[in-house]
Amino acid sequence: MTSLPASISALGCSALALAFGLLSTATGCNFILNPANSDEVIRCKNATECERDSYFAKSLATKRTDASCDAPGSGGGGFTSSKTNQVCSIIDRTDVSCDPTILMKGKFYDAWEQAMMNAGAYTDCPGAMKGSLGCAAKDSGGCNAGLSKNELGVCDDPKSPNPLYNYKSEDLFGQDVKDQHCRSYFCSDEFVCSNAGSSPKCVRCDPDAEVGQGGCGELALAGKRSTVYQSEAQLKDACLDAADPEATVFGDAVAAP
Numbered sequence: 001m002t003s004l005p006a007s008i009s010a011l012g013c014s015a016l017a018l019a020f021g022l023l024s025t026a027t028g029c030n031f032i033l034n035p036a037n038s039d040e041v042i043r044c045k046n047a048t049e050c051e052r053d054s055y056f057a058k059s060l061a062t063k064r065t066d067a068s069c070d071a072p073g074s075g076g077g078g079f080t081s082s083k084t085n086q087v088c089s090i091i092d093r094t095d096v097s098c099d100p101t102i103l104m105k106g107k108f109y110d111a112w113e114q115a116m117m118n119a120g121a122y123t124d125c126p127g128a129m130k131g132s133l134g135c136a137a138k139d140s141g142g143c144n145a146g147l148s149k150n151e152l153g154v155c156d157d158p159k160s161p162n163p164l165y166n167y168k169s170e171d172l173f174g175q176d177v178k179d180q181h182c183r184s185y186f187c188s189d190e191f192v193c194s195n196a197g198s199s200p201k202c203v204r205c206d207p208d209a210e211v212g213q214g215g216c217g218e219l220a221l222a223g224k225r226s227t228v229y230q231s232e233a234q235l236k237d238a239c240l241d242a243a244d245p246e247a248t249v250f251g252d253a254v255a256a257p
Contacts, residue, residue: 041087044069050088063243064186065090096185096202096245098178098193106246108181111228114253115174121221121254122173125166131155134164134220151207152217161232162189164220165211171195172212176219176226177250184248187239189232192216227252 044050050067051060059065071085097103100112115122125135131144135155143155150156152165167173178193182202185191192205194214205216219226228251230238238249 044086044088053088056088056090059090061242064093066093067091092186092204094201094203096182096243097199098181098202099200100174100178102199103245106248107250108177108245108248111177111180111250111253112174115177115228118254118256119173120256122167123221123257124168125220125223129223132223133157134166134223134225136166152211154220163217164225165217166220172219175212176221176228176254179219180228180230180250181245181248183230183235184238184250185243185245187235187243189229189235190216221254222257226254228254 042050042053042055047067047069050056050069056067060067068089068091069086070089071087098108100109103109125132129135131138131142131147133144133147133155136153137143137149137155141149143149146157147155148158150158150163152163154164154166156164175193178200179191182191182193183189185202186204190204191202192214193200194203194209194212196213203214206214207216209215211217211219218229230249230251234251240247
């Protein structure tokens, strides 16, 4: 077998799983190959063994991932609890909070306070703006020139990397700020803040989930993408070697109307 790199990116996870006859369902998981024998994964008895392996050190040091030790076919990291065929993998860290009432200092809280001061900006598009970018379609069902209705029912640029959605309820207040916190922490626009559960957490977005509950998309306000978001290129440029929840970065605060 052709030699493969020690860590495989999330995009290659499914392909690698098939190559090794493994079933992987966890979004963002990485298999770590045994450097001494590149066609085998690293075997383990528990996650601590994986954490001690030198080939995990670089990824775990970013504070964006966790080590997992499970067997083919399970839940958690895409494996079962079988003790006879366990392998190491890296999964997205699942305990990163995006609750501004918990993180009471740092840039995230500052951005949240700015959103509170400009609360009037968080409102649905007025009827006169139907058909515009980030707004509902016209009563006739169409959108303005160059736009089309996306899967979230909003007029959008079909070339946009992330679908826009409009502000429909108070549950989405500051969702752009919370999402950007997660995006900055993980250095990727694939991450959002999920309000599902007892405490909001950063998760890799799921296109089948509702926005605000882990679904993919970007909040549009007053007919434009929220200025709080940063592009994928900006996220990469500002990416820290080790993530820090108090040092996440944000675009310009949304201005009050």
